[in-house]
Structures are given as C-alpha cells and as structure tokens.
Amino acid sequence: MNQVLNITSNLISDPTLLNFSSQSPSSLLTTTTDNLDFVANCSRFASEVDIPGIKLHFTQYVHGGTNLSFPENHPTCGIPYHVVSSDLCRVVMAVPTSKSSEISLEAWFPLDYSGRFLSTANRGVLMSTSGILYNELEFATSLGFASIGANNGHNGTSGYAFLNNTDALADYTYRSLHTGVVAGKELTKKFYGFPFHKSYFLGCSSGGRQGLKEAQDFPEDFDGIVAGAPALALPNIMSWGGALYKATGDPESESFLSPELWAVVYDEVLRQCDALDGASDGLLEDPSTCQFTPETLICSKGQTSRCLTGLQAQTVRSIYSPLYGSDGQLLYPRMQPGINTKKQVPFYFQGIPWDLTEDWFRYVVYNDTTWDGRNFSLANAMNAASQNPFNIQTWEGDLSAFAENGGKILTYHGLQDFVCSSEISQLYYAHVSRTMNLPPRELDSFYRLFYVSGMDHCRDGDGASAIGQDVGSSAGRDPNENALMAMVRWVEEGIPPDTLRGAKLSADGSQVEYWRAHCKWPKKNRYIGNGMVTDEKAWKCM
Numbered sequence: 001m002n003q004v005l006n007i008t009s010n011l012i013s014d015p016t017l018l019n020f021s022s023q024s025p026s027s028l029l030t031t032t033t034d035n036l037d038f039v040a041n042c043s044r045f046a047s048e049v050d051i052p053g054i055k056l057h058f059t060q061y062v063h064g065g066t067n068l069s070f071p072e073n074h075p076t077c078g079i080p081y082h083v084v085s086s087d088l089c090r091v092v093m094a095v096p097t098s099k100s101s102e103i104s105l106e107a108w109f110p111l112d113y114s115g116r117f118l119s120t121a122n123r124g125v126l127m128s129t130s131g132i133l134y135n136e137l138e139f140a141t142s143l144g145f146a147s148i149g150a151n152n153g154h155n156g157t158s159g160y161a162f163l164n165n166t167d168a169l170a171d172y173t174y175r176s177l178h179t180g181v182v183a184g185k186e187l188t189k190k191f192y193g194f195p196f197h198k199s200y201f202l203g204c205s206s207g208g209r210q211g212l213k214e215a216q217d218f219p220e221d222f223d224g225i226v227a228g229a230p231a232l233a234l235p236n237i238m239s240w241g242g243a244l245y246k247a248t249g250d251p252e253s254e255s256f257l258s259p260e261l262w263a264v265v266y267d268e269v270l271r272q273c274d275a276l277d278g279a280s281d282g283l284l285e286d287p288s289t290c291q292f293t294p295e296t297l298i299c300s301k302g303q304t305s306r307c308l309t310g311l312q313a314q315t316v317r318s319i320y321s322p323l324y325g326s327d328g329q330l331l332y333p334r335m336q337p338g339i340n341t342k343k344q345v346p347f348y349f350q351g352i353p354w355d356l357t358e359d360w361f362r363y364v365v366y367n368d369t370t371w372d373g374r375n376f377s378l379a380n381a382m383n384a385a386s387q388n389p390f391n392i393q394t395w396e397g398d399l400s401a402f403a404e405n406g407g408k409i410l411t412y413h414g415l416q417d418f419v420c421s422s423e424i425s426q427l428y429y430a431h432v433s434r435t436m437n438l439p440p441r442e443l444d445s446f447y448r449l450f451y452v453s454g455m456d457h458c459r460d461g462d463g464a465s466a467i468g469q470d471v472g473s474s475a476g477r478d479p480n481e482n483a484l485m486a487m488v489r490w491v492e493e494g495i496p497p498d499t500l501r502g503a504k505l506s507a508d509g510s511q512v513e514y515w516r517a518h519c520k521w522p523k524k525n526r527y528i529g530n531g532m533v534t535d536e537k538a539w540k541c542m
C-alpha cells in the first residue's frame with residue numbers, strides 16, 4: 001500500500017498534470033492517435049509498463065462489437081460476459097493492498113479517448129457484488145473515458161472474506177476504490193502518453209457510498225462525483241434489514257403479510273398519497289408528504305379478504321417508520337412509501353433473515369459464523385453502529401476540502417428504492433448543510449441532490465428513471481439527458497444541472513415513452529397541467 005500511495009504524491013507533484021487544463025484534450029488526442037498504432041501499443045503495454053505495486057497480468061485489444069467473456073469473474077457477480085461497443089485496450093492486473101489482501105483491477109482504454117479519467121465503483125445490494133462492474137466500464141468507455149474498475153477486495157456475494165480479516169474490510173470500505181484511482185490515473189497517463197485533464201467517478205448503491213467516501217476522505221481524487229442511491233450508514237442498513245425481518249416475522253407468524261396483501265397495501269398507499277403531487281399517475285413525487293395510515297386497511301366485520309389484522313397493520317406501520325437506537329438516536333430512516341410492493345415484495349419483507357444482515361454480523365461485527373439473524377435485536381444494532389470499521393458509516397458532513405478543490409457532487413436517489421431508503425440522501429444533505437453552515441442555494445455550487453420519481457434501486461422502476469446513469473438506463477449522451485455528461489458539463493463548462501431529465505424507456509429499451517425533469521432538492525415536482533401527466537411541461541419544480 002505504501003508503494004501505491006507513493007504514486008499519489010508523484011501524481012500530485014507532476015507539473016504536467018497541473019498544467020494540462022490549459023491544453024485542449026482534442027488536440028492532444030489528434031496528435032497522439034496520429035502517431036499511435038493503438039493495437040500494437042496495447043499488446044506492448046504489458047511488457048513496457050513497470051509501476052511499483054501493480055502486477056500486470058495481460059493486456060488485450062478489444063474490437064468494438066466484441067462479446068467479451070469474463071471466465072475469471074465470480075459467477076455470483078452475475079456478469080459472465082458483456083458486449084463492448086468501442087475499440088479499446090483492456091489491461092488486467094492486481095494490486096496487493098497488504099500482506100493478506102489484494103485487489104483485482106481492470107483498466108479499459110478507449111481508442112476514442114476524450115482525455116477524461118473515470119473510476120467505476122461496486123454495486124449490487126450493498127456488499128453483495130464485490131467484483132469488477134464490466135457493464136459500467138462499458139458505459140464509461142462508450143463515452144470516451146479512460147476507465148478503471150476494481151473488485152473491492154474480494155469476489156462474489158459472500159461476506160466470508162471479512163472473517164477475521166480487517167484488511168479485506170479496509171479494501172471494501174475505501175482502499176480498493178482509492179487504490180484503483182491512484183493506479184488507474186498513473187496507467188492512463190502512461191498508456192496515452194499524456195495526462196488526463198479531468199477525473200470522474202460513477203457509482204450507485206454501494207458505489208454511491210464509495211463516491212461520497214472519496215469526497216470525504218480523498219478530496220483530490222475526483223473533479224466530479226456521480227453518486228447514486230448511496231448506501232450511507234451502511235452498518236445501520238444491515239441492522240435495518242434485521243429490524244424489518246423482525247417486523248414481518250416468519251411467513252407463518254400472524255404479523256406476516258403475503259404478497260397479495262402487499263399488493264393491497266400498495267393500492268392503499270397510492271389512494272392516500274399519489275395525488276399529493278397534483279397528479280394520480282401512480283408515482284409519488286414527494287413521499288415525505290405521505291404519512292401513510294395502514295389502519296384504514298383493517299378488516300371490517302365479516303370482511304375476510306384484501307384487508308389486514310391489527311397486527312399486520314402494525315407490521316406495515318413499523319416498516320414505514322424510522323429505526324431508532326436504544327439511545328433514541330436515529331439509526332436509519334423509514335422505508336419511503338411508494339415502493340411498488342404490488343410488482344415486487346422487497347427481500348426485506350419475505351420473512352427470512354436477510355443474508356447480508358447475517359453476513360455483516362457473522363463476519364464483521366462478531367466474527368462468529370453461527371450468528372443467526374432470527375435472533376436480531378436492537379443491542380446488535382447498537383454494537384454494529386458503534387463498531388463502524390474504517391468509518392464505513394460514511395457520514396462526515398464537512399466536504400470543504402473537496403469543495404475548495406473545485407470538486408462537484410451529483411447525487412440521485414430513486415423514490416421507489418426498496419434497498420436503501422431514499423430519505424437517507426436528504427438526511428445526509430441536511431447534515432452537510434448544517435456542518436458547513438451552508439444553505440441549499442450555496443451548497444448548489446458543489447453539491448446537488450436529485451430525487452427521481454419512479455426509480456427503483458439505482459435504475460428501472462415505474463417512472464422516467466433513465467437519467468443516463470448506466471449502460472441500460474440512458475436515452476442519449478446529451479448532457480441534458482445524461483447524468484454523467486451533465487457532470488462533465490458542470491465541471492468543464494461551469495454549467496450545473498438544475499434538473500435531471502429522465503426518460504421512461506419501453507420494455508426493450510429502444511423507445512422513449514415519455515420524459516420527466518426531476519428536481520434539484522429541496523424543490524419537488526408538482527403537476528400544474530390539465531392534460532397528460534406524461535407531458536414533462538405539465539410538471540414544475542417548486
């Protein structure tokens with residue numbers, strides 16, 4: 001790690017890097033590609049590059065259109081192959097992070113290079129996908145970014161790697177990402193023969209947390225951070241999962257709701273709250289105004305279907321209420337009303353302990369492989385919160401170093417997110433506001449939060465959720481409809497996004513059914529039209 005960290009100081013002291021912003025990246029690109037046999041350079045790169053701390057395995061030229069297989073990727077990571085759309089050079093390597101830990105990395109260098117560097121992140125449900133996100137490498141390289149991806153210190157969906165191994169946990173919390181950035185920047189410079197001019201981050205879920213961790217702890221790593229649905233307060237999410245399971249009980253318990261009853265609950269949420277934004281369109285633009293009353297669903301005398309017992313109503317009320325610690329402090333906000341429990345019952349509500357809750361307590365909190373999620377209690381939650389290894393709560397409110405460095409943060413969070421409550425993002429925003437003594441109009445200069453109605457966890461959902469945040473959620477590369485390119489325009493042209501324009505894509509992704517402009521917090525969308533709710537001009541941020 002020391003060797004790798006030395007790369008950081010070399011980079012920062014490199015005068016060509018600091019002077020680069022005065023040069024045009026396109027002129028450099030022309031000069032370089034004119035003189036570069038890209039394919040040959042790619043094959044030579046493995047033998048020519050000798051960077052302390054980096055173990056280069058191989059390089060591979062990939063022609064655009066190739067369906068690339070990843071046989072070495074852990075099967076549980078769920079990305080066995082991916083079609084690569086651009087011509088690029090793939091660099092596969094590893095970096096030891098301690099005597100007992102190592103990260104796997106890939107750098108993808110596109111032929112059509114924009115002069116920008118980007119780090120992808122890790123995703124999935126919190127820690128469940130610790131592997132290289134090839135789909136995000138593809139998204140970034142298709143937009144011209146020299147891109148790096150790391151496996152976050154271990155492969156696969158189990159937390160077993162953390163058992164009595166704090167180095168693996170350090171990698172997972174911050175070190176894999178930062179090490180990848182340091183290595184990726186150095187490799188980018190060597191590969192193209194000139195430094196990148198701006199540096200970006202793109203991630204969601206676990207990756208959203210990684211992005212904010214970078215802004216908090218490594219404020220010089222990025223000029224622009226796009227952090228979606230951040231898994232902030234991560235140990236508390238694990239406890240929240242435990243508490244939600246305790247709220248529903250097992251499927252045979254009287255407090256449990258069947259999928260059919262969750263569908264009834266969703267209809268009632270819409271009945272009570274859908275129109276609060278001015279339009280009954282099946283989407284809640286501001287769940288914070290929805291104080292859902294599940295008791296309206298309690299069965300009338302003689303009613304035997306599509307209704308709840310008092311005990312089941314209590315279950316629903318618990319789920320839509322915040323989780324407090326035994327000291328009265330908030331551990332995690334409520335699940336926001338509006339998740340579509342008709343389409344999908346969240347795993348939290350399925351009457352079995354969440355595997356990630358069990359993994360976290362078994363392999364991180366207690367180092368006890370027999371810990372059983374059925375015995376979860378608030379005392380466990382308090383232990384997890386106070387342990388907070390490597391400050392993984394990621395709740396530092398002072399972003400002044402990042403801001404003073406010129407960095408920008410764009411956070412988005414789906415209002416149908418059933419994995420990380422969307423309320424966590426406004427709580428963190430308010431925390432930063434109070435810590436830095438800045439009202440939203442001043443935070444706007446470097447930190448903007450957008451809520452996206454009808455977006456599930458990071459993507460999909462019932463609404464206009466394709467904001468250009470990943471390879472399957474993009475209607476184009478125009479900054480007006482692509483969150484990553486909006487960030488580029490903010491950093492490089494000083495034009496910040498006031499809304500994030502989202503597309504509702506058809507099932508096969510080929511057609512835009514309608515658009516909606518999502519508002520910059522604390523503004524909220526309000527229907528002001530008198531016709532089609534799918535008309536984006538019928539909505540106004542207020």
Ligand code: CA
Pocket residue numbers: 273274275276277278279280281282283284285
């Ligand atoms: Ca509505």
